[in-house]
Amino acid sequence: MENVVIAGSGPAGLTAAIYTARADMTPLVLEGPIPGGQLIVSNEVENYPGFTEPISGIELLEQFRKQAERFGSRFKSESVEKVKRRDDIFEVSTGSQTITTRSLIIATGAQARRLPIPTERKFYGKGVSGCATCDGAFFRDKEILVVGGGNTAMQDAVFLTRFASKVTIVHRRDYLRAAVIEIERAKKEPKIEWMIPRIVEEILGNDSVTGTILRNPQTNQEHRIQCDGIFVAIGHDPQTKIFNGLVKTDENGFIQVEAGSTRTSMPGVFACGDVRDLVYKQAVVAAGHGCMAAIDVKHYLERKG
8 A cells, every 4th residue: 555656757846856755655656658848848948047058858858767766655556447435545657567555646748749741759858839928948048849739839929029029920821829928029029930830840950950841831831941940839738648537637637636636536546747737837846846745745644543
């Protein structure tokens, strides 16, 4: 019988592991086949507090993991496939075994939606990014593209004008899904240009992005433009399908929690990090949620005796 099982090994899950381990709960972390979440694709992280020099996402998460292990956290390279509640106990199935636990922390993250072209994967982290807040400063005085037509794309484009010499918004349709106020803000920025409707057909470059081929879906005409970076802002998919029916989610699949806590609709189940974060999507925020989840679990188990 486990006190707590943590599903996920990104900043949220590993911080929860650190705090629950220090509270003598000996957590079991199911880190999945590829540990670390979205942060592992970041070649340089320079905005995480405490690191005066840039550090790769992999190195940063390795520091998290070593700290969690030092306090007694245990790790298994398995993923949660199903969770069933029996009285006040949870049965967590991984495919190879069933683990019983008194509490569960969900920290499985959210996956940024990607462009469905092979070159996007080739250049991800080498000029292609899914996080303007994380990587915008790397593109100072550069020409960049923002792909998307929603609020996030408009907000990212406006934010990136602080650094880039030119920002081009590319969207596959001839209309935008963003709120009118967000569109108007973007239109007022002199650095922002528009290429609508356009589809990214191919990303060009050798070791990093140097340009892209865009296609007009209405005329099928293609043309090549120069750019130094591409920010993909077409949304995130929370990794929560396996928890459907266990906890309440919103229409996009993000887990709903009580205000000011990590408590879900199911007593004994807690959610932290990007699975519940519709706005920030930052490692430091996810780590804060992990700390909150650990404290909430501690209080829950104490009340249970």
